[in-house]
Amino acid sequence: MSQAAAPVPFVEAQREAALPVSGIAWLDAARRDNLDAFLAAGLPDTRVEAFKYTALRALGQRRYAAGDAAAATRAIDAAALALPGVDGPRLVFVNGVLRADLSSLDALPAGLSLQPLSQALASDAEPLRFALARAYRDAGDAFAQLNAAFAAEGVVLRVAAGAQIEVPVHLCFVGAASEGDAMWHLRQVIELGEGASLSLVEHHLGHGEHAHLGTVVTDIALGERARLQHVILQSAAEGSTLVRRTGLQLRAGAHATLHALELGGALSRHELQADVAGDGARLETRGAFVLHGRQHADTQMLVRHTARNSSSEALWRGVADGRARGVFRGAIYVAPGADGTDASLSNKNLLLSANAEIDTKPELEIHADEVKAAHGATVGQLDPRALFYLRSRGIPEAQARAMLTAAFCRAVLDDLPNEALREHLSDLVARHLPQA
Amino acid sequence: MLIIENLHARVEGKEILKGLSLTVKPGEVHAIMGPNGAGKSTLGNVLSGREGYEVTAGSVSFYGVDLLAMEPEERAAAGVFLAFQYPVEIPGVNNTYFLRTALNAQRKARGEKELDSMAFLKRVREKLKDMQISDELLHRAVNEGFSGGEKKRNEIFQMAVLEPKLAILDETDSGLDIDALKQVAAGVNAQRSPERAVLMITHYQRLLDYIQPDFVHVLADGRIVESGDKTLALKLEAQGYAWLREEPAGAPA
Numbered sequence: 001m002s003q004a005a006a007p008v009p010f011v012e013a014q015r016e017a018a019l020p021v022s023g024i025a026w027l028d029a030a031r032r033d034n035l036d037a038f039l040a041a042g043l044p045d046t047r048v049e050a051f052k053y054t055a056l057r058a059l060g061q062r063r064y065a066a067g068d069a070a071a072a073t074r075a076i077d078a079a080a081l082a083l084p085g086v087d088g089p090r091l092v093f094v095n096g097v098l099r100a101d102l103s104s105l106d107a108l109p110a111g112l113s114l115q116p117l118s119q120a121l122a123s124d125a126e127p128l129r130f131a132l133a134r135a136y137r138d139a140g141d142a143f144a145q146l147n148a149a150f151a152a153e154g155v156v157l158r159v160a161a162g163a164q165i166e167v168p169v170h171l172c173f174v175g176a177a178s179e180g181d182a183m184w185h186l187r188q189v190i191e192l193g194e195g196a197s198l199s200l201v202e203h204h205l206g207h208g209e210h211a212h213l214g215t216v217v218t219d220i221a222l223g224e225r226a227r228l229q230h231v232i233l234q235s236a237a238e239g240s241t242l243v244r245r246t247g248l249q250l251r252a253g254a255h256a257t258l259h260a261l262e263l264g265g266a267l268s269r270h271e272l273q274a275d276v277a278g279d280g281a282r283l284e285t286r287g288a289f290v291l292h293g294r295q296h297a298d299t300q301m302l303v304r305h306t307a308r309n310s311s312s313e314a315l316w317r318g319v320a321d322g323r324a325r326g327v328f329r330g331a332i333y334v335a336p337g338a339d340g341t342d343a344s345l346s347n348k349n350l351l352l353s354a355n356a357e358i359d360t361k362p363e364l365e366i367h368a369d370e371v372k373a374a375h376g377a378t379v380g381q382l383d384p385r386a387l388f389y390l391r392s393r394g395i396p397e398a399q400a401r402a403m404l405t406a407a408f409c410r411a412v413l414d415d416l417p418n419e420a421l422r423e424h425l426s427d428l429v430a431r432h433l434p435q436a
Numbered sequence: 437m438l439i440i441e442n443l444h445a446r447v448e449g450k451e452i453l454k455g456l457s458l459t460v461k462p463g464e465v466h467a468i469m470g471p472n473g474a475g476k477s478t479l480g481n482v483l484s485g486r487e488g489y490e491v492t493a494g495s496v497s498f499y500g501v502d503l504l505a506m507e508p509e510e511r512a513a514a515g516v517f518l519a520f521q522y523p524v525e526i527p528g529v530n531n532t533y534f535l536r537t538a539l540n541a542q543r544k545a546r547g548e549k550e551l552d553s554m555a556f557l558k559r560v561r562e563k564l565k566d567m568q569i570s571d572e573l574l575h576r577a578v579n580e581g582f583s584g585g586e587k588k589r590n591e592i593f594q595m596a597v598l599e600p601k602l603a604i605l606d607e608t609d610s611g612l613d614i615d616a617l618k619q620v621a622a623g624v625n626a627q628r629s630p631e632r633a634v635l636m637i638t639h640y641q642r643l644l645d646y647i648q649p650d651f652v653h654v655l656a657d658g659r660i661v662e663s664g665d666k667t668l669a670l671k672l673e674a675q676g677y678a679w680l681r682e683e684p685a686g687a688p689a
Contacts, residue, residue, distance in 0.1 A: 383524075384487065385524045386524050386526050388486055388487065388508060388524075389520070389523070389524040389526065389578075390526070390529075390534070390538070391485075391507070391508040391509045391512070392484050392485070392486075392508050392509075392511075392512055392517075392518055392520075393509075393512055393534075393535075393538035393542075393594065393598065394509050394512035394513050394538045394539070394541045394542035394545065394598070395509060395537055395538050395541045396507075396509050396541060396545075397507070397509065399537070399541065400509075403529055403534075403537065404526070404529070406528070407526065407527065407528025407529045407577075408528065410527075410528035411528070
């Protein structure tokens with residue numbers, strides 16, 4: 001462009017915002033550095049591949065308060081946090097602020113360390129340097145840059161080598177109604193030692209109506225032969241914006257399974273970047289978004305295979321009703337030398353209304369030999385014969401549509417071992433659709 | 437209970453039913469027979485409210501209410517049940533959950549109390565026992581991977597659980613071997629009662645050996661051209677449908 005672009009209010013607000021100060025030189029430098037990178041590049045437009053179907057023009061015109069000054073004392077209905085089949089240790093954040101009163105950290109099982117980020121930084125920052133000193137420089141990194149600049153709180157979770165943590169750890173991220181629109185950022189660092197296993201439930205939810213912007217950046221590292229069961233339930237407030245990035249790293253023989261259900265938010269985005277970097281490692285991802293009204297959800301998944309004989313299996317579903325828009329990009333990259341990789345990706349989508357839209361883009365890039373790779377994507381509609389069959393038995397149309405939609409998404413939940421949680425998630429899918 | 441008068445219906449712009457009239461009273465079993473293309477399945481689909489069937493003239497009243505103005509689910513709640521010629525497989529929907537949802541939706545629509553899972557399961561197990569069906573059926577997805585015979589038996593099992601006032605059996609005998617046919621027929625016979633009427637749509641006389649009708653009607657070219665008792669079916673069996681063409685057009689129904 002020949003003339004200087006008009007200032008973008010959202011970007012200008014970040015320029016004026018005060019960075020948190022930790023007193024840790026490398027951390028404060030990294031914050032400054034990532035903020036400068038963000039200010040220089042601004043918000044990505046739709047010419048950036050990763051944002052091709054997710055326009056940020058409206059977001060650019062908005063201004064958010066930095067955080068919520070009353071978050072520490074806001075009344076939260078604790079019952080709303082509960083999930084069936086999930087009754088282990090719990091860490092709760094409200095509008096980006098740790099809420100010890102809602103959390104439950106007593107009686108942690110042996111081998112599990114679960115700390116707020118602020119506390120971990122105060123006691124021993126150095127082990128976090130690798131994650132927190134990162135410089136984000138890619139065109140699609142805007143929210144990761146903001147998060148790296150402003151996140152001063154979050155989760156540090158470590159599982160000692162060999163420890164088997166059976167009871168699911170519940171991480172709750174609440175966006176709660178407050179005066180005006182607030183922006184908050186949280187950072188998670190999760191490490192599983194050699195041969196360790198962990199069951200994790202990441203739970204994003206709304207409390208009252210609001211239009212906050214939240215970002216969560218998570219790094220998960222699995223040591224050799226470690227096992228992770230990771231469930232993400234995203235039911236953020238319907239007016240809110242939530243952008244998450246999850247980085248997963250798998251060493252030799254590690255095995256991670258992710259189940260992600262995206263139901264909430266006006267604009268939600270999940271950037272899932274997995275490095276299957278150890279020989280024989282295996283990654284299974286299952287996920288679905290179910291959208292109505294004017295919701296927009298965007299899942300950007302990149303799986304990189306860089307070791308021998310590793311495998312990944314991705315099973316994703318999308319449902320859009322009303323005027324909703326869903327985006328799924330699933331890329332599999334097999335690096336030179338990553339021989340024996342077995343990677344598959346299936347993405348099926350369901351349009352429930354003529355005004356809904358789903359954009360799906362599977363990508364395969366293979367540079368190795370003896371690779372098995374398969375991918376497929378479809379967009380379709382409910383089977384009218386099945387719909388009539390249910391109605392002919394007396395089931396009202398809206399309920400029949402909800403049943404068929406839940407059934408469509410069922411495949412992504414089928415192998416979730418926690419039965420109570422699985423049934424609950426399936427119910428949430430059915431209930432999320434408007435009943436006429 | 438059911439009065440069909442001068443029914444005309446079109447599918448994809450083509451007139452299939454051309455003035456069909458029929459009256460069914462509680463407790464009666466009627467068989468509708470006829471050659472392929474006569475409009476037999478169209479009749480079942482129009483009565484159950486399937487999309488794509490346009491009624492251009494005539495009326496259907498069910499217990500004095502205009503059936504054609506009702507949504508498919510309302511017809512079901514009013515007591516109309518269609519056993520499908522081709523039951524639909526619905527992966528991901530459990531059979532028990534489906535049946536309970538259907539039964540309770542109907543009860544709710546009728547202003548009756550919904551059944552809790554205990555009461556529902558008790559009812560289901562009784563019907564399974566009556567029909568000699570293994571309860572393994574309950575744990576499967578609706579019709580998924582069922583053989584032809586299993587699908588048809590599942591239709592009759594659903595009928596037993598839902599207890600309709602009028603059951604329309606659309607080619608329920610098609611694709612069944614003799615043992616499966618006997619089982620399905622026994623299931624239907626067990627449900628005959630003074631309150632319940634059955635409308636059997638079939639191409640072959642064979643089903644009528646096992647479910648004895650009170651009335652047999654011959655449907656040809658969109659109209660009922662001949663009605664009688666079960667001996668009419670035997671005549672059809674002996675002579676086929678060819679003799680129909682020799683009758684004068686517009687034979688009294």
